[in-house]
Amino acid sequence: MRRWALLWGAALLVSGCAGAPPAPRQRPAPPGRQEAAPRARTLSEATRQARARLEALRRGGAAPPEPGDDLVARYEDLLRRPGTPEDRKPEILLRLAELAFERETEALRRAYEGEADIPPRDRYVDTVGYYERLVRRYPDSPQALTAFYNLGYVYGERGEVRRAAEAYREVLRRDPDTPYRDEIHMRLGEVAFDDGRLEEAAAHYRAVVEEGKEAYRAAALYKLGWCFFNLERYPEAVEAFHRVLADADPSREDLRRETLEVLSKTLLEWGGLPALERYLADHPEVADRGPDLYRKLGDLFLDASRYDEAVATYAAGVEAYPTSALCLEMERGILAAYRIRRDVEAAMTRRESWVRRYGPGSAWDRAHAGTDLAAERDAMVEEGLRLAALYRHGRAQRGQGELGRALALYRAYLDWFGDGSEAGYEMAYRYADALREAQRFREAADAYRRVAEREDRRNRREDAALRRIEVLGRLVEEDPSVLDEWIESHADFVRWNPTSPRVPEVLLAQGDRLLAAGRLEAAAAVYERLRAGHPASAQAARSWGRTATCLFRLERYAEAEAAARKALEAAADQDERSRARELVVFSVFKQGEAAEAAGRIDEANRHFLRLVEEFPAAQASRIALYRAAENLRNAGRQGEAAELYERLARTYPGSDHARAALLLASRIHEGQGDWVRVAQDREALFRGSSDPAEAADALFGAARAWAKAERWDRAADRYAEFARRFPDDPRVAEAWVGRAEALEAGGGDPEAAYRAAWATPAEGPGAYHRARAALALARRRLERFRAVELRGDLEARLAEKEALLEEALAWLTRAAGVPFADVVTEALYRAGEAFEHMKQALLESERPEGLSPEELEEYDFLLEERAFPLEERAVGFYQKGVAVARRAGTVTPWVERMFTRLEALVPWAYRRPEQAVTAVDPPAPPPAPEAER
16 A cells, blocks of 8 residues: 555656756856846757857857757867867856757657657766766856756656756755755655655655745645655644645646545545544535545445445445435445445345435435436436345245335335336236235235236236236135136136147146156156147147156156157257157167066167167267177177177277277187287277377287287287387387297398397396397397308308307397396307307318328318317306306206206216206296286
8 A cells, every 4th residue: 555655646746747847046147257147947948048158159259150950069169179268168068968958859759759769768868968067077167057957857857866866956955045946845755755765755845835835835735645644644644635625726626636535545544434534523624525535435445345344434424424416326335345245135225225315205305306316316226126125025035034025125116116117017026926925815916917917018917817816726715705706817817818828838837747756657647638639739749758758767668769759750959859869769778778687688689789770879879889799798609799899999989888899809809819800909999099008008919919810011010110109118129029020920131120129228028028139139140150151261251150150149148138047048058059060160161172181180180279169168158057047046948958068068077966956937028918818
């Protein structure tokens, strides 16, 4: 609140004080000179005086510049000339500043007209430069006073309010009695106010109030009041604002209106309603402002969500000034507070009081009779009485109030406004309803008659006539003498409403009530009577659907289906057709369920399948198709069940039933060994799934199924698609191995796939498949290694064979680095076997031609020397494999083979143990997901 007040008050002061800066008071003539020209009132006047002074300078010996585009340059040149008298330079600088001001003001104007914006810091740059140069170099010159004053203005235009304040303070310091002291105090007060220096601001405003001119005093009082307000010195603020408010000068009416606003805020902070009442009691001279203050203070409480105080203030204002033109506004304020607070009861009670406060003959009515305000009053009270009467009536109907209050309000409304308007006619009907509810049946019947027999209003004729029949029927129970009138009332209904469709409606409503009560047979009989007596009515057509509902609840599903189909034929709109269609669907489905429960599977499936054929889009149809397939599966008719499951998936792709159906179909085909169909179902499941995990399982299962079907190209493609689509799945390495094996089985090149498997980061079972890939790559190189025969160019063949061996050993080393027993032992065995092969290949290699027997013997000896270390390396690998197996406590087939080779190569060192260590199987590949098994 305080910050808002500071800003708002500053804005008001700016609006009152802004404008071109007036020149300061007349400067004293410098020593040795004649009296200066009269003081300039504006910058334009100062410009003319400066030109005259410069002309005098020219006559004194220095040639002034001629007017024109280069005038500024000539003045600048005059400043620089050695012959220019020093005491004339302040006047030249003052003239340059005035010229710069004119030029830069024009530039700002053009920018504004061009809808451009010049930032405050970029405004009046040259003007400020000349003025600052003047006061800096010639601070004691007579022109410095003018420069300081104009700097204050220009700084303000640039948004440099503190510098502006310093300049204005300098003016006051130099000339305390300047005629512009009031304006300067106002500007200094404004700066201090904006900076939050409220005591300082108050001092400036108080100086204007106490010694200033009348033209500034009201604004200063207003701003002084704001200072006190923000200092929370509310009594002083009230007094300052009161002095503004009590000022009778008609030219200050706008300021007085603004003062009313802020005075209301001050009273709010000072104590609210008691403060306002105290203020008005102490200042009777402003009593005519009382209604305004009550309303504004109430508005402030309302805006502050202080609803109780808002209501109290408005109500006090109405009580204090009961004939004020603002009473209606305050009444609306009271209602607004109640509405926001959702206090309907209080709002309606207030509306009820309006008859006394503003009704015919009241003081307010006498004060404003025949005016536009009276018409406004009528509109407000008419609505208020109507709402209050309806509210009281509604509460009485809910047992929360007295019906007598509603009756009194209805009566007051009809007495004041009559029943000639549409609203009045409705109120007359409601009044009759209230009389009926009060069991004043005689009066209610007469009131209903008045409504029903009106020729100019017809919207309540049928209702009123029917209600008249009702209340007369109640009267008959108490007074049989009313029987004739009761009978006559039916004739009146026909006479007043000759084309009424109510008879069919009554029958339909009767059947509906019976249906809602669960009396199904009776309801069905009523609907049948309606169709027999009024076959062409819309109600007869609508009754078919209700009949179907009765029969459905009675579990007569075949009859319900027949009735629902009639309803479908007779339905008049889309909603009815939808309801009828649902009844047909559920009736057919229930017939299938009933046959299914009785064990008549084929009959049940006929119902289910005809439902699917006729209503494929119905939710029940997918359930029916699924149930039909389940029935066949449970009956052992697996092939037929699979066909229906797949039909379900094709017909309702993406549904939960479709996914379940595809899984079940694939399991059936898997049990039958039809791997192609399994793969197709898994692919369909993959395409229709939105769950990434489910889609991954389905695609992986499809790839495995294609592999089992020996459709190697499809298997390879699906494995590759799996790896690309699900790169974070732990089965990616296995997928690449699967693709490699499928390519290999199909005659393709598996190299890249094996390499991709090895390159896939994986842990656990995934790492096992990486190891398998490394072994496969090693085996491929070992096959090529064995195929190289050491014949012909022995050196080249040997180099080729050794290179392949090294490459194979590298892959075997990678495989052995993955800690799986069967992989490690196989890698070590194959390494040893490779060195044994290399030894044997060397020994069996082709001998060079033309060797003598001695040379041949020497050659063979050299070969044996080279081959023997290879055997030792083979033994080393075998020994390492056996040692690893022993430490791990496991035996694999590869360990058995290594034992066999060691027994053959170093029989003195290895013997078979009497009892083999129990073998531990290598870890199996990761199991297939549940959905794939």
